[in-house]
Amino acid sequence: MSNDSVLRAQHLTKRFGASLVFEDVTWEVHAQEVVAIIGPSGAGKSTLIRCINGLVPFESGTLELLGYQLTGGGRGPSRAVLQDIRTRVGMVFQTFNLFPHLSVRANIMLAPMEVKRVSRGQAAHRAAELLAMVGLEAKADMYPKRLSGGEQQRVAICRALAMEPEILLFDEPTSALDPELVGDVLAAIQQLAKEGRTMILVTHEMAFAKEVADTVVFMADHRIVEQGPARQVLEHPQTDRAQQFLQRVLRPGAPLGGASPASVAGGAER
């Protein structure tokens, strides 16, 4: 284990009752690395990242995460450990899950104030900074339902960032968006990648994965089939399963390389 590793999974296995979600996942993520997890539906991608912040327990294997040694099965980690992990690992959901009863600003301020006991003034200041970063400073006092899906997702990203997470997880952040709204969200994520944040994205945006991710993990049939440098996995997949998948999702003629977020918005597979 190299010493800048923030996450190391060994033989991780997850079942829901009798049905297998994923098994034997062995995987390492380094600080400042951007990982894209790709693969067909039902491969266990979303559940895998949910295991990383303890939303979902796993049955066997070990997970070294932010200095904690977690083992599968049994009663799982203590509530205090789970809470510490969740405070340090941010999560952005496919369906945004903003709090509808709170204004945009209050959505972002809630966790820092309640969990980290940040003062109201400080939290508001940080919320304004984050909203400015994603171009939504004018919407601070609005309620989520007044916002488009793309705007809601960018607010959700701000909400996660407000906790200053060491790792940021994205669970198909653009899958619930209208195609013309995808670009702004991807641009925001790309900006975070440039800042050197450690991020793990489950995504179906192959062009985006190629541009932003350092590493790509290809999951299929309940396991990691292939992983490696993004360009290598996406352009020269070694396994038949990955080749098959990529051929199917990349429409003929769709450019893979050099996509900017704007062109991604128009030309990505969806």
Add this chain to the structure above:
Amino acid sequence: MTVLWHTWVQAFPAFVGGVRVTLELTGVSLLIALVLGFLLALARLSGVGVLRGAATGVVEVIRSIPTLILLFTAYYSLPQIGITVSGFVAAVGTLGIFYATLYGEIFRGAILAVDRGQREAAQALGLSPVTSLRTVILPQAFLRILPPATNQLSNLIKDTSLVFTIGLADLMFQAYNAGASNFRYFDMFILAGVLYFACYLILSKLLARWEMNVQRQRA
């Protein structure tokens, strides 16, 4: 018609006292019902099996027993085992506990109806279960609680008339009494009905306005 007005005007002072008692009974019972109901809902939603089972048992038993039996048990049977309570305490205790089972189910349903993603989002931000309940779940459950809670409030106001049977001077009692002295039962019960209706109307309008304000604020 003038006769009706005349008897109404005569009886009115006593009725005002009756309305006061009715509203006091309603208010105190409601307070007990809300607090106990909330605890019952939490118990039924908790991960502790024993707690969940006990709360479910309490709810099922109490809501299947006629309120009058509960009231008589509190007022007439408890003294038999050495616990004597005043009529008012017996009444608000009975109504409070009975309505706690109804309000508990309203709370439980409203909490369960909050989208699972909301709980997950709160969890993922590191909010503790209690903080998540207080800042994320309950504020959203609130709008689902108000309409059915208002309905039950109308039932509660009407059910306070049961205390007539243990001699508390509520609105029902005053109407019966006035009728017994002037033999105009018809006029007296109509007046009582009008006053019950007025109480309900005012309270439900206030709650509806509250609901509207919250909704408008979150728009």
